[in-house]
Amino acid sequence: xxxxxxxxxxxxxxxxxxxxxxxxxxxxxxxxxxxxxxxxxxxxxxxxxxxxxxxxxxxxxxxxxxxxxxxxxxxxxxxxxxxxxxxxxxxxxxxxxxxxxxxxxxxxxxxxxxxxxxxxxxxxxxxxxxxxxxxxxxxxxxxxxxxxxxxxxxxxxxxxxxxxxxxxxxxxxxxxxxxxxxxxxxxxxxxxxxxxxxxxxxxxxxxxxxxxxxxxxxxxxxxxxx
Numbered sequence: 001x002x003x004x005x006x007x008x009x010x011x012x013x014x015x016x017x018x019x020x021x022x023x024x025x026x027x028x029x030x031x032x033x034x035x036x037x038x039x040x041x042x043x044x045x046x047x048x049x050x051x052x053x054x055x056x057x058x059x060x061x062x063x064x065x066x067x068x069x070x071x072x073x074x075x076x077x078x079x080x081x082x083x084x085x086x087x088x089x090x091x092x093x094x095x096x097x098x099x100x101x102x103x104x105x106x107x108x109x110x111x112x113x114x115x116x117x118x119x120x121x122x123x124x125x126x127x128x129x130x131x132x133x134x135x136x137x138x139x140x141x142x143x144x145x146x147x148x149x150x151x152x153x154x155x156x157x158x159x160x161x162x163x164x165x166x167x168x169x170x171x172x173x174x175x176x177x178x179x180x181x182x183x184x185x186x187x188x189x190x191x192x193x194x195x196x197x198x199x200x201x202x203x204x205x206x207x208x209x210x211x212x213x214x215x216x217x218x219x220x221x222x223x224x225x226x
Contacts, residue, residue, distance in 0.1 A: 005029070005033050006032050006033055007029055007032055007033075008029070008048070009022070009025055009026060009029055009048050010050075011048070011049060011050025011051070011052070011053070012049045012050050012052075012053045014050075014052040014053055014056065014082075019078055019079060019082040019083075020079070020111075022049075023075060023079070026045065026048060029044075029048075030044070038070060038071060041071040042066075042067055042069070042070070042071050042074065043067070045071060045074055045075070046066060046067065046074075049078070053078065054066075056078065056081055057074060057077060057078055060077050060078075060081055061074075061077060079111070080111075080112065080113055083108065083111035083112050084112045086108055087105070087108040087109055087111070087112055087121075087125060088125065090104065090105055090108055090125065090129055091129040091130075091131075092129055092130045092131045094131070098130060101126075101129070101130060102126055105122065105125050105126055105129065106122065109121065109122050109125070205218050207220045208220050
């Protein structure tokens, strides 16, 4: 606690604190102690914010020493830093409506100096920070639909006249063997060739001229002329 001050502030919590609320309390501290000198405001601000916040301030002002800046410049520098950090860390909470999340992100974007890139930054933050959609309603099962496909009959090709005729197989060439066939009875296939028999000459009876018996058996032997 600084000597002679009527009140004091705890160091700013960089992890979970709201810097806007801290600035409001600090300005009330200046008003309570009637601090109007600019140099005293800067010294009191640097010694009140704490070591973690001062590290952020010093890195943001580099290469200029923070004590060489005005109180308004130091205040704006930390405001921009913590506003942007809060903006980029803002995610949709469980059970939070999407509309409420988007409105809060828009509110936080107004504290950041995005300039012409404000729309792109807002769009990216909403897309990255919103929770994935969870489908709670189970789909109603539908009976399977039977699809009957009518097949168009395939037209048969016209028969090819050349293909319809049976192909004649060429038989291997075999030389013909001359055969001796009897003029009276032609030889059939598979029948063995028989030798021609000599025609039997029947002798007639010299007595009566009958061919059915011999002369020894003729009844007209006694009538034979001498």
